[in-house]
Amino acid sequence: MGDDHSHSSKGSAKSWLERIAAIFTAEPQDLSDLVEIIQEAGTRQLIDTDTQRMLEGVLDVSKMRARDIMVPRSQMATLNINHSLQELMPVLLENNHSRYPVVNEDKDHIEGILLVKDLLAHALKGETDLDLRPFLRPAVIIPESKRVDALLKEFRQKRYHMAVVVDEYGGVSGLVTIEDILEQIVGEIEDEHDDEEDLDIKQMASHVFQVSALTPVDEFNESFGTEFDEEEASTIGGIVLHAFGHMPEKGETIELQHLTFKVSKANNRRLVQLQVIKAKTPAEPPTE
Known part of the structure; x- marks a missing residue:
């Protein structure tokens, strides 16, 4: 009976060692294999905890779509194109964002994106009755099904930071910023x-x-x-x-x-x- 137990222990130890060896020598067949390798590297302290989490975050992003990380329509802070700078100041101060979608009538009619810094010089001069239209930049429109990793690549290549997400009928369902994607990798970014x-x-x-x-x-x-x-x-x-x-x-x-x-x-x-x-x-x- 002792021999059987010894044989069983050796067998399980051997299978465990073989499994570890396979993880570190064989090519991963899918994402779950790659996650397992990263977790094992963390356990063996080949990488620190923060690095492990970021690597896992990168893999998570590769599986996500825009709908998974977008700020939903109901929580979007927008500016009305027909309002003056003076009328918009409470919204700017309350939300403290660097850019906003600008809408006409409702959130399904987005006229463009406004960068607050573009208004700064005029605001300092006291020009509070400014028309927003000359300051608008084109809004980037993406479908809910857009892959997040592809979107991040576009953000970097085309140097924009915000995209408006639309559903299959063309209605606005939310928005995504480059910060939303980075937070999936590095965790919450607080200012x-x-x-x-x-x-x-x-x-x-x-x-x-x-x-x-x-x-x-x-x-x-x-x-x-x-x-x-x-x-x-x-x-x-x-x-x-x-x-x-x-x-x-x-x-x-x-x-x-x-x-x-x-x-x-x-x-x-x-x-x-x-x-x-x-x-x-x-x-x-x-x-x-």
Whole structure:
């Protein structure tokens, strides 16, 4: 019986070694084989964790279509071509993007792409009644089925950064930027404004707070006196997302533990910023 066990161990060890040898000597037959090689290289510390994740991200991108990573139509920040610069300033300040699709009437009628930097000199001169039309650049239109790796190649070769995604009927269904693709490879790219927003729980009014979705649950519980379960999710964004049961759009609200959570910033992959509203206590009668 001991001999059988020894034979079995040797056999399994041999098959395991053969498998490892095959991984590192044979050519990969498909993407799953290549992923296995990358994971094994990470396990053997031939590459570091970040490199492994990026390589896996590159392989993921090779399987994706524009519809998989686009910012959906409902979350697109657009500018109205008939508005003056003065009328558009609130949109520019709220979203803080470097470029916007410019629409006429609705999001299915995109006139072009506006780069905010093109307006800067005029804005500094106080020319707030500017007509946007002379500043528009052509909008690149792509189908939902466009391969993401091919799109990245076009972005680099043709030096544009944004593409409008349309469905089979020609209606606008979303947009993709070069940053959206790079985030699939290197992870979320935050700018200095995101850092400022994400650092703190900020009180905006007596009962209204701005909260980063990445705020740890224990920190949130301590600040708001709530009892959200840290086992359910590590961040308040995870708690809220789980409660919604779907990826909510900007402006959607949900009530949890006497608090109203409103999505103030999100992309098609995660919640970014939440507005938290405390229930107001009944007003005290005025003193005479």
